[in-house]
Amino acid sequence: MRKNHWIARLAGLLLISYTLLVVGVMAAGTAGTQSDPLVTLSYLNDTFLSQLLGKVDERLAARDKELTDKLNAQVQVDTKALAEQYGGSVQTGDNASSMDTFVVVTLAKDETLRGEIGCEVMLRVGTATCVSPSSPGLIDETDASTLESGKALVKNHLYMMTIDDRGVKATAANTKLLVRGGYTVS
Numbered sequence: 001m002r003k004n005h006w007i008a009r010l011a012g013l014l015l016i017s018y019t020l021l022v023v024g025v026m027a028a029g030t031a032g033t034q035s036d037p038l039v040t041l042s043y044l045n046d047t048f049l050s051q052l053l054g055k056v057d058e059r060l061a062a063r064d065k066e067l068t069d070k071l072n073a074q075v076q077v078d079t080k081a082l083a084e085q086y087g088g089s090v091q092t093g094d095n096a097s098s099m100d101t102f103v104v105v106t107l108a109k110d111e112t113l114r115g116e117i118g119c120e121v122m123l124r125v126g127t128a129t130c131v132s133p134s135s136p137g138l139i140d141e142t143d144a145s146t147l148e149s150g151k152a153l154v155k156n157h158l159y160m161m162t163i164d165d166r167g168v169k170a171t172a173a174n175t176k177l178l179v180r181g182g183y184t185v186s
Contacts, residue, residue, distance in 0.1 A: 083182075102178040105185065107170035112186055114167035119181030120160050121168055123153040126175030130159075131167040138166060 102122075107113060112131055115121065120141070130137040132149040140147055142157040153159060153168060161167070161181075168177065 100180070102180045105177045105179045105183070107168075107175045107177065107185065109170055109173045109175075112167050112169045113177065113179065114165065114184050114186065115161040115179070116182035117162060117164060118160065119179065119183050120158055121153075121180075122158050122178040123155050123168075124176045124178055126170060126172035128153045128168045128170050128172075128175050128177070131169045132163075133165055134163075136163070138168075 102120075104124075105113060107126075107128070113121065114131075121138075130147045130149050130151050130153065132138070135148055136146040137149045137151070138147040138153075138159040139145075139162055140154070140157050141160055142154075147153065147159065152171075159168075
């Protein structure tokens with residue numbers, strides 16, 4: 001009888017091993033299916049990561065453009081408000097001028113530069129005269145005097161336009177002026 005007991009134990013152990021083997025094979029057979037795919041490290045490094053970084057770069061570029069556009073719009077609004085508040089102007093193109101820096105303006109003979117109130121000019125090359133419909137014409141900041149209409153500007157003197165419709169007319173070709181403030185050339 002003992003012999004039979006040992007055979008029963010062996011048969012039970014074989015049955016349990018077979019059951020575990022079948023369950024293991026079934027579990028291994030379901031891994032890597034369409035519904036539960038296996039992911040390899042090379043897929044993560046080569047494909048997934050590059051796609052993810054591409055999407056992140058696209059979103060960052062879009063956000064950067066959006067913020068840059070907002071910032072530029074705000075700068076324009078603030079610049080315009082400051083120009084209106086302090087009486088200067090910010091212009092672009094041939095008659096551009098900054099409110100805090102000088103720019104070189106070249107005038108041909110008989111061209112006239114008309115400045116806004118607060119515009120400053122300094123004659124550097126050539127000759128020019130004051131243009132003004134009434135007195136005073138320009139204020140000579142260098143020697144604290146006034147310059148009447150038709151009178152010649154002195155080189156390297158700084159002149160300010162303190163009343164509307166004041167300007168400087170070039171009387172020589174290629175007259176160069178340093179200008180700070182809003183102006184137009186005609």
